[in-house]
Amino acid sequence: MAKNKSNDFNYSGFDNLSMSNIPSGSPKIWAFLIGVYWVSIVTYYSLWRAYKKVFSLRNMMHSSEVSRPQQYTVLVRDIPVSQEHEKRTEQVESFFRRVHPHSYERCMIMHDFSEAESLYNEREVASRKLEHAEAVFELSKGKPGSDGVRPMHKTGFMGLLGPKVDSIEFWTKKIHELTPQLEEARKKCKAEANEDAALVFFNERLAAAQAAQSVHAAYALEWQVEPAAEPRECIWRNMHLSAWQRSIRKPVVYVVTFFVVIFYMIPIAAISAITTLENLETVLPFIKSITRIKALNAILQAYLPQLALIVFLALLPKLLLTLSKAEGIPSKSHISRAASGKYFYFMIFNVFLGVTIFGAVFSSFKGFKVLIDQQQLSVSKVVELFGTKLPPVSTYFITYVALKFFVGYGLEISRIIPLIIYHIKRKFLCKTERELEDAWAPGSFSYHTSVPSDLLVVTLTLSYSVIAPMILVFAFLYFAIGWLVMRNSALNVYVPEWESNGRMWPHIHNRILVALLVSQITALGFFAVKKFPYTVFLIFLPLATFAFYLYCKRNFYKSFAVVSLYVASQPVKETPSMDTIVQAYTPTCLLEGDQFEDADFQDARSNMTSRTNSGIATPAERNV
Amino acid sequence: MAKNKSNDFNYSGFDNLSMSNIPSGSPKIWAFLIGVYWVSIVTYYSLWRAYKKVFSLRNMMHSSEVSRPQQYTVLVRDIPVSQEHEKRTEQVESFFRRVHPHSYERCMIMHDFSEAESLYNEREVASRKLEHAEAVFELSKGKPGSDGVRPMHKTGFMGLLGPKVDSIEFWTKKIHELTPQLEEARKKCKAEANEDAALVFFNERLAAAQAAQSVHAAYALEWQVEPAAEPRECIWRNMHLSAWQRSIRKPVVYVVTFFVVIFYMIPIAAISAITTLENLETVLPFIKSITRIKALNAILQAYLPQLALIVFLALLPKLLLTLSKAEGIPSKSHISRAASGKYFYFMIFNVFLGVTIFGAVFSSFKGFKVLIDQQQLSVSKVVELFGTKLPPVSTYFITYVALKFFVGYGLEISRIIPLIIYHIKRKFLCKTERELEDAWAPGSFSYHTSVPSDLLVVTLTLSYSVIAPMILVFAFLYFAIGWLVMRNSALNVYVPEWESNGRMWPHIHNRILVALLVSQITALGFFAVKKFPYTVFLIFLPLATFAFYLYCKRNFYKSFAVVSLYVASQPVKETPSMDTIVQAYTPTCLLEGDQFEDADFQDARSNMTSRTNSGIATPAERNV
CATH class of the missing domain: 1.10.287 (Helix Hairpins)
Known part of the structure; x- marks a missing residue:
């Protein structure tokens, strides 16, 4: 993103470069106003191009000649109680034979295993x-x-x-x-296969794609059909939750998430305040032996208060994953998206707004009074608050971004921590080949933490790009280095655990738009504070963002949620046999003939379904 | 709706019955609070039952043994420019043969006729x-x-x-x-059949129902497929509007509607003020000859100022229909729904809010100041405003409802105006059989005016039911008499012009929920004004309304927009021949063999499609 004003470079202090130095009412503010428009337009254009790109990649995957089990499968939930006392299998069979007479093949009723x-x-x-x-x-x-x-x-x-x-x-x-x-x-x-959910298999991709997007039963809460997830990312336990359960679980989880987002930091801050070295020494006298070492003492003095913070923040993604799983989502990729969304809001609230409002507003009694004095609270007040309080913290966030790419990407590319852990494990724990392999395994890409933290940087960048353009330099470095480092990690390090064919993108797209909206509202407030008479021109930007959101949603979203018929109608090289597909969807613990002697069988099978599905060569394959 | 407090009847004045007589802070307010809950719960329950009822009627129609042309047809819009320079027909044919190999039958490209x-x-x-x-x-x-x-x-x-x-x-x-x-x-x-829209015909209902709910093209703005409307309600000109045109027309129409809703009354009020008898006499001296008759003079004096109001209000539904048509909606029933929605908002704003706010707030300078003083405007202020200003106008609205059923239903059941017009026409204009028949024809039910005016009564009733329970008596009479009168009209008088199979209901349902929400917010304000400390209990009601909205939307809405596969899979008595279906979808002016001599042919055809489709016997059929 090329930006005005970032040319007159000056190392004496970042603040000199920011808009704070422009006096109120100065005509120079016009340049900043044009800057806001420029940033928005560039963002729209980039987002639109990216959506198109991801979309065509997704379609390429779905129309590939190599077929995958999930392309022949749909998940049916909320099968009603049969009126005619038939068995579940018969019931599902007769329903689907009637509705899809030409293409229905087989069904697999969920059961409690x-x-x-x-x-x-x-x-x-x-x-x-x-x-x-x-x-x-x-x-x-x-x-x-x-x-x-x-x-x-x-x-x-x-x-x-x-x-x-x-x-x-x-x-x-x-x-x-x-x-x-x-x-x-x-x-x-x-x-005992009698749960009210089933996987239904079809004889062609087209039929499954069509079934997955149709309303099957007259009453919408019965026979809900959706595209099946990849076998390896199925959460079996969540598949047979009833519609009623899901509609209770979802709002409950949302309310819990709301409280987690708002109140998670308060007890942690309190714990951090207490866990000083002195306090610990009185409670746990035996650590005095450690604290006597001077160098260690200094380090502990400095980092112990942050330790609780670090530990609790590290636990948060796990907590959010658990919460998302409790919603009743039946696939790992969707859970990852849901957790990522929750984490994004956590970051926006606690880092972006937290630092801005709690740091700047609560520092002065007047700001605090404005916030709690509900009767005086109005939209214009909040906008003004944003405008006045953002610039002072811009330097803080520039440092934040810089730190993130120096330290974060340094650790990522060198993988020093996994290396140390591996060597420790090899020395003391691992005795067999399998244990060594497990210790070396890099795991999969953790989208639920990396996506929201990148989105936070996007939010910061967009919000400060005009007010304090220096952030653009650091954001550019962050994303440029990030592209190199993460691309390497994705291609050569991590082994994908599942493949959702780009369904993460609409999620990221929408949140970047939220970030853009926040930045536009911020700009509105900031220009108003500068008493710039033409601030009113900025009103069109939030509207444009909303229109752009609708446009992209209309254009792309539905095709992202399902597979379009034209894409599904591409010919396949070889239709897999129904047995292969059914076997792929059988949980490992239920596979017949999985005798103890065939210990390697499970690996072989998960390889079969995982490697061919992902389409991305894993390091193991590359090195062969 | 049984209501508390409506027992202590007192004819001395409606105000005595209203909540205004309860002193602030009195524990009696508890009874009113329970009343608000009771009204909400009864509304939820009735709405839910009604939705289920309409839904089962709709499904009955769609699964009936008698098949209809629209059940075999889908409308395809936004056909992209062919890459291979084929003709449009070939292009559509090859696309659908590929995507629906077993069920595609024929296509009909739209053209400019x-x-x-x-x-x-x-x-x-x-x-x-x-x-x-x-x-x-x-x-x-x-x-x-x-x-x-x-x-x-x-x-x-x-x-x-x-x-x-x-x-x-x-x-x-x-x-x-x-x-x-x-x-x-x-x-x-x-x-010249080369527009980018087409009707596509399938060989079974199931296939058409399935096609209508699937995403066909990879890129969502191409090959958009939707259920076809009944032949007789097709708006041919709107069918081949491109996605781009529609996405421009829609917001433009919305903005125009917004201004119509807000500013329509102002010029009319001005005209009304000018058109007194005195002013007219100076401009048009010749009407003095009429005004000399004393009885006539008195009537004109009284009603002339309202004349402009009546004329302009009578023109409004036509204007809203035209606006809705300009949106690019391709079916008459949908246009009627869209116009009805616009008229509802017009009524809510100009009658409900207009009388309340403009009548009560602008009467005092202080209220006016609160409204225009933007800096002090906040949510709590608006809620308070509603609460304080509603009770005084309750008597006005009770009279309004009473007048509506005495005069409105009186005219409806007696059909005195159509009778007079018919006799005038017969005397002076009609010479042929056909002209007489046309003069006698009752036309169709005008949903776009009757639905919103009934919804306005619902809004008034819900909002005043607790504050001034007397309105319930009149609302009960209004709807009870309305049921009898309109049922008679629907069954014995009007001839339906089209049949949307209950798609009006979700529209009505949502607007009743809006009315309920308005009433709950009103109650919140009113209780707050009474300084009732437990007003906070009412906060749950708007949330419950929102949850109920989501519940009904999830349960029913999608099945209302499309036909579910199970419903479409019901066997038919006789599959109509493709030629019959195609002929039904050929605009009258293009029908081959429609020579001038076959003047009756057109009527016969429209009878065929209309009478059998509606499923409701017309009076003509009943009397045979």
């Missing part, structure tokens, strides 16, 4: 422990002049209590016990 | 004139001792200027000239 799942997980744990114990035994044999020491462990609480047993024997016995139990549970699951 | 239409209309006029002239000639023969007088007319401006010609000869010649021209224009139309 939590028992099988927990047994399966228990057996997985046992198998890993067994492997570990065997590896330890092998290693102990390796030492010269030793027959090897059979590893032992205690069976009680956390391996600290209870009788000591031979590990290899214990876990082998456990696995032999669990396998028939699991088989039993699997059989029971099959017999 | 305005020339054919105007020629056809001209010939229709000529044929009617000829009939009339022949009838006049026949009648003149009937007189004893007369060979008949051949009717003559002048060809110039409005039959007042120009040379005098023999009417029968003139119109016969005209018809013979027009018929070949019309044939020519029809042929030209066929050749």
